[in-house]
Amino acid sequence: xxxxxxxxxxxxxxxxxxxxxxxxxxxxxxxxxxxxxxxxxxxxxxxxxxxxxxxxxxxxxxxxxxxxxxxxxxxxxxxxxxxxxxxxxxxxxxxxxxxxxx
Amino acid sequence: xxxxxxxxxxxxxxxxxxxxxxxxxxxxxxxxxxxxxxxxxxxxxxxxxxxxxxxxxxxxxxxxxxxxxxxxxxxxxxxxxxxxxxxxxxxxxxxxxxxxxxxxxxxxxxxxxxxxxxxxxxxxxxxxxxxxxxxxxxxxxxxxxxxxxxxxxxxxxxxxxxxxxxxxxxxxxxxxxxxxxxxxxxxxxxxxxxxxxxxxxxxxxxxxxxxxxxxxxxxxxxxxxxxxxxxxxxxxxxxxxxxxxxxxxxxxxxxxxxxxxxxxxxxxxxxxxxxxxxxxxxxxxxxxxxxxxxxxxxxxxxxxxxxxxxxxxxxxxxxxxxxxxxxxxxxxxxxxxxxxxxxxxxxxxxxxxxxxxxxxxxxxxxxxxxxxxxxxxxxxxxxxxxxxxxxxxxxxxxxxxxxxx
Numbered sequence: 001x002x003x004x005x006x007x008x009x010x011x012x013x014x015x016x017x018x019x020x021x022x023x024x025x026x027x028x029x030x031x032x033x034x035x036x037x038x039x040x041x042x043x044x045x046x047x048x049x050x051x052x053x054x055x056x057x058x059x060x061x062x063x064x065x066x067x068x069x070x071x072x073x074x075x076x077x078x079x080x081x082x083x084x085x086x087x088x089x090x091x092x093x094x095x096x097x098x099x100x101x102x
Numbered sequence: 103x104x105x106x107x108x109x110x111x112x113x114x115x116x117x118x119x120x121x122x123x124x125x126x127x128x129x130x131x132x133x134x135x136x137x138x139x140x141x142x143x144x145x146x147x148x149x150x151x152x153x154x155x156x157x158x159x160x161x162x163x164x165x166x167x168x169x170x171x172x173x174x175x176x177x178x179x180x181x182x183x184x185x186x187x188x189x190x191x192x193x194x195x196x197x198x199x200x201x202x203x204x205x206x207x208x209x210x211x212x213x214x215x216x217x218x219x220x221x222x223x224x225x226x227x228x229x230x231x232x233x234x235x236x237x238x239x240x241x242x243x244x245x246x247x248x249x250x251x252x253x254x255x256x257x258x259x260x261x262x263x264x265x266x267x268x269x270x271x272x273x274x275x276x277x278x279x280x281x282x283x284x285x286x287x288x289x290x291x292x293x294x295x296x297x298x299x300x301x302x303x304x305x306x307x308x309x310x311x312x313x314x315x316x317x318x319x320x321x322x323x324x325x326x327x328x329x330x331x332x333x334x335x336x337x338x339x340x341x342x343x344x345x346x347x348x349x350x351x352x353x354x355x356x357x358x359x360x361x362x363x364x365x366x367x368x369x370x371x372x373x374x375x376x377x378x379x380x381x382x383x384x385x386x387x388x389x390x391x392x393x394x395x396x397x398x399x400x401x402x403x404x405x406x407x408x409x410x411x412x413x414x415x416x417x418x419x420x421x422x423x424x425x426x427x428x429x430x431x432x433x434x435x436x437x438x439x440x441x442x443x444x445x446x447x448x449x450x451x452x453x454x455x456x457x458x459x460x461x462x463x464x465x466x467x468x469x470x471x472x473x474x475x476x477x478x479x480x481x482x483x484x485x486x487x488x489x490x491x492x493x494x495x496x497x498x499x500x501x502x503x504x505x506x507x
Contacts, residue, residue, distance in 0.1 A: 009423040
């Protein structure tokens, strides 16, 4: 079992914060919208029930980043997240479990 | 012909029953097993196995599922769904009734495109010929115009909230659809074929087809042919058979668009013997999609044709997801500049890069469709695109272009 990022494409407004926050996982296209790096994206894989914002990734800013499933490397993200300015409009990312068997 | 009427006009209930007999009273499990064994694949575009889809809904439903018969044919080059609904509405209704029984659904919705007025009228008249218990749990919903309103999550969203824009998945409609209930969204041709299989058995369906392919299907053939229109084929018939069915090619043809705006270009000479069958085409990196076959005349520039398709697709974005809104319109703009031989430096490199970045980056597959189409064009019309970046069209020679300008 591995983690995969899942992005709420409708809510994402292309502020590009996720790319700054998680450059090892996400690059940005010419308009600031996230591209999940190869091997991490599994479109169409069902996520589990929405467990709401992950405390490590949402420093009181609403649903900027959400998790479904278990996060890896939470410490690094918490440090990065704590420096975040408040976004004008929040995008949303979900970290979903994927199944290697599929 | 099973799906295309031999006589003009709409088939009435009596004629339909005379042709096929009464609706078979198969138990749910047996019907789904028949469909699975038949190998029937969906005809809305994705080619998903129909039996497996019905089983997925049946397993989630507790008698409260919904059937949404998808007759919103937004694809500009496709006519087969509206033709089928107009000619043989009772076959589509039989398919929807059988689906409802198989998956445990009370409600049936016929979701019919706004532009398909004759098809909607035929369905309405056909339903009026059915008994009251059928009419009571059936309704017709007119889908708004537009390419995207036939996308399955958009269809469910429209029925639920009057908004025909796609929604995030999961949940997919089979998990949570109309009124939050498990919903089978199934293309009308797929339903008609399911009804034929229920009437005649999977062995009948598997006995049709050429080579390894099994079954029958509808194509909409257009472009440089003598008789454009909807044609029924046995799957596995070749591209040359499709051209022959449409009265033969008219003039020189170099490329063919397969699967419609959501499909891709193919070189005609390479693919002349291509079996028209979803698995065979997938193995060659092509798609049967909704059965569109459009022959491009040799004197039409592939870059210009692609620019028109891309401009249309960009215009049809639901404008919800950034990669679709900005990515598709940027690709369409650059392709249009190349087509009109006024490119900016690096336009060709940019569309190569952008078309490789869009897949899987929207709530629905609309951006994926545009990216796939453009990538196929960059391959099939590679020399033309390179020429246009140098402001030179290889198709239309200079004197001719001056003459028509």
